[in-house]
Amino acid sequence: MDPKQPEESDEVMDQFMEKFRTQKYKDAFNEENWEEEFEKIPMFMKKAPEDIDPEKAPELACLQAMLFDNDRSPEEQATSYKEEGNEYFKEKNYKKAITAYTEGLKKSCKDAELNAVLYTNRAAAQFYLGNFRSSLNDAIAARKQKPDHLKAIIRGALCYMEIKNYSEAVKWCDEGLQISPTEKKLLETRTKADKLHRAAERDARKLRQIEKKKQAEKESLLRAIKDRGIKLLEPSEKKEDDDEEEETSGALHNGISASENVTGAQVFLDENGLLHWPVLFLYPEHSQTDFISAFHEDSRFIDHLNEMFSQDLPPWDTDSKYLAPNLEIFFEDEKSQSFYQVNPDSTLLQVLQHGRFSVKAGTPSFLILVKQSPFCKKYFSDKKLHRTH
Structure with missing residues (x-):
């Protein structure tokens, strides 16, 4: 007033x-x-x-x-x-x-x-x-x-x-x-x-211990990946004279955790020091995908294909073409805009160690196509393709 x-x-x-x-x-x-x-x-x-x-x-x-x-x-x-x-x-x-x-x-x-x-x-x-x-x-x-x-x-x-x-x-x-x-x-x-106050301090100590343990586990994971010669790439801001993705320590950290936000799984080390990766299979002919949450690095691709396409065929495969022996596997090298064929008898680790392979967003991804199919021929007609011999 x-x-x-x-x-x-x-x-x-x-x-x-x-x-x-x-x-x-x-x-x-x-x-x-x-x-x-x-x-x-x-x-x-x-x-x-x-x-x-x-x-x-x-x-x-x-x-x-x-x-x-x-x-x-x-x-x-x-x-x-x-x-x-x-x-x-x-x-x-x-x-x-x-x-x-x-x-x-x-x-x-x-x-x-x-x-x-x-x-x-x-x-x-x-x-x-x-x-x-x-x-x-x-x-x-x-x-x-x-x-x-x-x-x-x-x-x-x-x-x-x-x-x-x-x-x-x-x-x-x-x-x-x-x-x-x-x-x-x-x-x-x-x-x-x-x-x-005492309870808050106690909780803070526990949280610090948990974070310290997580950091140690992540460092061990990064060392294991680096020791195997596997490249992890995460998109970074483009520089004025460099339009390629840059590999950095920060990108490595982001690369192994990015997949957790998308799929709920991420690469981990087991008690024997072996890596298990989340892997994505893409079927461009039918716009379908399969996700393997823990692909053991010593597992072969053919073993997964035999398990996935043996008895129960996917409902979208109306022509029953997707049988393990009929399938070919490819990965894309985004830097060179090229595709490389994968030998089905290869282990995941062997493919990840390929000089042109890079793990993006923490999840290796592969294309699965029916060999010699019209779609396969058309799909690669305007692309650079490197086949195995």
């Missing part, structure tokens, strides 16, 4: 008195309506209206002007706003309470105790609205005005509890208990904060 100037208050009061002289009160008080009628009188109102229009309610505007008269000292005005805020707070109208306390603080009075109360009361209102950061800032501001303000210390400790900064909550509780060693709220809060 903005305080009115004295001359405006006089004018409003004159209007009110003129209205009082010229208009008769229509309904007299009686036992049934006296409380309702009293509520219409500004001095006896238990709750102020939402908005005060000087034209419609000059008596209320007059009363407001008397309460927040600029001729009064900043301390008196700030006190009036504090009391107004307290009334709103009792009604659980925390937003209006915050507004009132803020107006009181704007008076910049020299009374540190009063300012500390205004900050602390506003902190309480912010707290009940769930604005814990704002509440904490006000508690800190209150302590700058009065370092030993106990209510501000309690409020700050509760805020730290809400934002899960348990170490600071313990610290504030200790500072408050130096002032009031028997303060029940501080004792309870400190006990809870200390317990949660």
